[in-house]
Amino acid sequence: MLFNSFTFAIFLPIVFFLYWFVTKGNLRFQNILLLVSSYFFYACWDYRFLFLLIFSTLLDFFSGIKIEEARTNRAKTFWLWLSIGINVGFLGVFKYFNFFAGSFAEMIGGFGFKVDLWTLKIILPVGISFYTFHGLSYVIDIYKNRIKSERDFINYSVFVSFFPLLVAGPIERATHLLPQIIKERTFNYTRAIDGLRQILWGLFKKIVIADSCADVVNQIFNNSSEQSGSTLALGAVLFAFQIYGDFSGYSDIALGTARLFGIELLRNFAFPYFSRDIAEFWRRWHISLSSWFKDYLYIPLGGSRGSTWKKIRNILIVFVVSGFWHGANWTFIIWGLLNALYILPSVLIKTNRVNLDVVAKGRLLPTIKELGLIGVTFGLTVIAWIFFRSTSVGAAFDYLLRMFSKSLFTVPSEIPYVTLFLIAAFIIIEWLGREDQYALQKFGFKWARPVRWSFYFVNVWLILFFSGNQHEFIYFQF
Numbered sequence: 001m002l003f004n005s006f007t008f009a010i011f012l013p014i015v016f017f018l019y020w021f022v023t024k025g026n027l028r029f030q031n032i033l034l035l036v037s038s039y040f041f042y043a044c045w046d047y048r049f050l051f052l053l054i055f056s057t058l059l060d061f062f063s064g065i066k067i068e069e070a071r072t073n074r075a076k077t078f079w080l081w082l083s084i085g086i087n088v089g090f091l092g093v094f095k096y097f098n099f100f101a102g103s104f105a106e107m108i109g110g111f112g113f114k115v116d117l118w119t120l121k122i123i124l125p126v127g128i129s130f131y132t133f134h135g136l137s138y139v140i141d142i143y144k145n146r147i148k149s150e151r152d153f154i155n156y157s158v159f160v161s162f163f164p165l166l167v168a169g170p171i172e173r174a175t176h177l178l179p180q181i182i183k184e185r186t187f188n189y190t191r192a193i194d195g196l197r198q199i200l201w202g203l204f205k206k207i208v209i210a211d212s213c214a215d216v217v218n219q220i221f222n223n224s225s226e227q228s229g230s231t232l233a234l235g236a237v238l239f240a241f242q243i244y245g246d247f248s249g250y251s252d253i254a255l256g257t258a259r260l261f262g263i264e265l266l267r268n269f270a271f272p273y274f275s276r277d278i279a280e281f282w283r284r285w286h287i288s289l290s291s292w293f294k295d296y297l298y299i300p301l302g303g304s305r306g307s308t309w310k311k312i313r314n315i316l317i318v319f320v321v322s323g324f325w326h327g328a329n330w331t332f333i334i335w336g337l338l339n340a341l342y343i344l345p346s347v348l349i350k351t352n353r354v355n356l357d358v359v360a361k362g363r364l365l366p367t368i369k370e371l372g373l374i375g376v377t378f379g380l381t382v383i384a385w386i387f388f389r390s391t392s393v394g395a396a397f398d399y400l401l402r403m404f405s406k407s408l409f410t411v412p413s414e415i416p417y418v419t420l421f422l423i424a425a426f427i428i429i430e431w432l433g434r435e436d437q438y439a440l441q442k443f444g445f446k447w448a449r450p451v452r453w454s455f456y457f458v459n460v461w462l463i464l465f466f467s468g469n470q471h472e473f474i475y476f477q478f
Contacts, residue, residue, distance in 0.1 A: 001044040003253045004206055004470060011041070016260055020187050027184050031158050034261070038163035042127070045167070049125040052090065057160045059086055060135035064142045064149035064156075076143060083139045087132050094125055095328055127167035129325060133292060134160050138174045140296060147174055155181050162263070164254040168247070168475040170268040170288035177265070185262035194441065195259030200459055201440040202252030206473070208462045209426050210245030212419045213238040214471045221389055224399050229408030232399060234415075239389050240382045241423055244273065246474045247286070252438055271434045273381075274359050276373035278342040279352035281381060289325070293318050304347060315347060316340050326388070331396060335387040342380055358435050422462075 001007050015037045023029035043050050063083035070076040138159075141147045150156040159178050165171075220227055220235030227235070251268035258265045272284035282290050301314045316337070323336020346352040359374065360366040366374065383400070390396035433439030444452040 001041050002470075002472065003250060003257075004203060004467070007044070011037075012257065012260075019261055025184070025186065027182075028154075030185065030261075031154050031181060034158050034162060035154055038158070038161040038166060041163040042161065042166055045126050052125055052128070053131060053161060056087060056090070056131060056135055057157050059083055060139050060160070061150070061153055061156045063139050065151065067139060067142045068149040080139055080143045084136060087136055091128060091132050094128060130169045130171055131160055131166065133171045133289075134174075137171075137292065137296060141174055147178075150174070150178055150182075152182070162258070164257040165265055168250050168254075168473055169286075170251060170254065170266045171292050172266060172288070177263070180263050188262065191262070192260050195256040197440050198252050198256030198259065198438050200256075200456065200463075201438055202249045202254075202256060203463050204459050205245040205249030205252065205426075207249075207470075208245075208422055208466050210242045210249060210474075211469050211471045212416075212422060212466060213242035213245070215469065216416050216419060217242050217389070221399070224395070224402060227402070228410050228413060229403045229405045230410050231412040231414070232403035233408060234412045236382050236386050236389075236399075236403065238416075238419070238423075240273070240378070240385050241426075243385065243388070243474055244269075245426075246471075250473050250475065255438075267437060271358075271430055271439075273378055274374055274431065274434055275377050276355045276359060276370060277346055277352070277377055278339065278380065279346050280355040281377055282339070282343065283356075289322070293322055297321065308348065311347060312344060315344055319343075329391075330393050331387045331390050334393055334396070335384050338384045338387065342384070361435060 001011060015033070019030055019033055023033060039050060039053075042053060060083055063079050066079040067076050070079060138147075138156075142149050150159070155178065158181050159172070159174060162172075162177070162181075217235055217239045220231060221239070224232060224235075248269040255265050255267070266288050268286060268288050270284040270287065272281050275281035275284055298314055298318045301317060302310050303314065304311050319336040319340035320333055321336070323332040323334070323339075326332045326335075343352065346354075359370055386399055386403075387393070387396045390399060429443060430439045433441060433443045436442050444455055447455070
């Protein structure tokens with residue numbers, strides 16, 4: 001079930017009505033309803049993989065209890081690695097088996113040996129990377145004595161499979177979400193309206209911005225050998241806005257939807273394209289994943305402590321793993337490696353935590369220096385996105401070579417004026433709302449009510465107008 005579908009537009013109000021008016025505030029009934037609704041939401045994609053979600057939930061639920069009850073470190077370690085091994089094993093089979101098999105065949109073929117390649121003809125279960133990471137963080141936190149195990153299976157299952165975050169995040173922590181699940185919740189009108197406002201902005205990002213960019217991007221990337229350098233540059237920039245509108249739009253809808261049920265999810269985006277360096281970009285892009293890798297991989301490896309070589313090693317490992325998390329293709333690994341190379345200099349000279357505050361805070365416009373830094377950071381990010389979008393490493397390099405040719409300084413063969421106008425309006429609104437949790441949180445509050453509601457109406461009208469050009473969320477494939 002897609003957030004931008006007619007089915008979800010029916011599903012959400014029904015669950016909302018049952019949640020607040022039929023359960024009558026009974027926490028047990030509310031959580032059971034959330035669990036059943038979440039499983040139905042997931043089954044609408046493919047019911048055959050619902051068993052995998054339930055099995056993963058059972059595995060981590062009982063592993064958490066066993067880790068907590070273990071009397072020796074050896075027993076605790078056994079249950080931890082059993083959970084990690086099985087979870088990562090499922091992830092490896094469904095997501096990475098064909099990649100490793102193909103890479104092995106290519107390597108052996110390079111030595112003159114012919115290999116009959118056998119691959120699994122399976123569908124990647126949607127959201128498997130996200131709910132697997134939910135479970136892994138849970139058992140690791142119990143092992144590290146950060147939290148106690150949850151003894152109520154319904155409560156734990158809601159934590160893993162809460163439908164707003166189930167298929168594309170944000171990646172939640174038990175320390176943040178579980179206390180909200182086991183605590184009584186009462187309806188808050190102001191919070192609900194705020195949630196609806198964030199849902200509206202998320203739908204605008206996805207349907208009006210991302211989906212408008214998608215057709216142009218697909219046309220340019222699929223026919224890159226026929227395009228001028230300027231057209232390829234336009235395609236790369238539009239893809240940057242497509243993936244941002246698509247993924248941050250999903251996160252906004254998820255956070256807004258959760259707020260309707262009295263639950264606050266982790267913020268996942270903080271206006272990343274207004275970043276002044278790559279380190280700041282990664283503090284603002286896919287925040288839940290970046291913090292997950294920081295806490296469960298980077299810091300255990302030693303973080304920024306130790307020798308220069310260890311710092312370089314740790315950063316390379318984290319970004320390469322982050323790239324590989326996104327997909328079983330060398331393009332994602334190169335994308336991760338490229339971002340690691342971007343961020344390494346600032347880490348080594350210890351300038352990676354210079355830009356911690358919002359750019360131009362308290363001011364309408366940035367300085368020339370800030371604008372230049374934002375432009376350079378965005379340009380580097382766009383180049384990296386070319387690898388993310390391309391079907392192969394060869395195609396990405398070919399795209400770059402054609403883009404940085406003499407024809408880069410020509411006029412693009414076709415200019416999508418409407419899409420560019422919408423992006424310009426989008427950037428202005430995002431800039432004006434950059435000090436809030438999301439752009440529309442307080443946007444227009446000083447306007448007269450008729451003006452503010454007219455603005456909302458225009459947003460709704462644009463969403464409906466562009467809704468016929470529907471594309472699946474990009475991060476569903478991860």
